[in-house]
Amino acid sequence: MAEFYIETNEKESGFHLVHFAGCSSLPAKDEIRYLGSIASFDSAKTEGEKIYRHVNACTECASKYASA
Numbered sequence: 889m890a891e892f893y894i895e896t897n898e899k900e901s902g903f904h905l906v907h908f909a910g911c912s913s914l915p916a917k918d919e920i921r922y923l924g925s926i927a928s929f930d931s932a933k934t935e936g937e938k939i940y941r942h943v944n945a946c947t948e949c950a951s952k953y954a955s956a
C-alpha cells in the first residue's frame with residue numbers, strides 16, 4: 889500500500905496528475921487532494937477518476953513505480 893494524492897489544478901493538457909506521497913514533484917498542500925492509502929498506481933488512478941474526468945499518472949512517479 890502507498891499513499892496517493894491528486895492535483896486539484898489541471899495541467900494544460902486538461903489532466904489531473906496522480907502522485908505518490910513521496911514524489912519530489914508533488915505540489916503544495918493546498919493544490920493537492922488526498923486519495924488514500926491504495927494498493928497500486930492503477931487503483932489510485934481509478935480513485936482519481938471518481939473525482940476528475942481526466943486523470944493521468946505523474947511521469948516521475950510512474951517511472952518510480954515501474955522500478956519498484
Ligand SMILES: [Zn+2]
Nearest residue numbers: 907911946949
Ligand atoms: Zn509525482
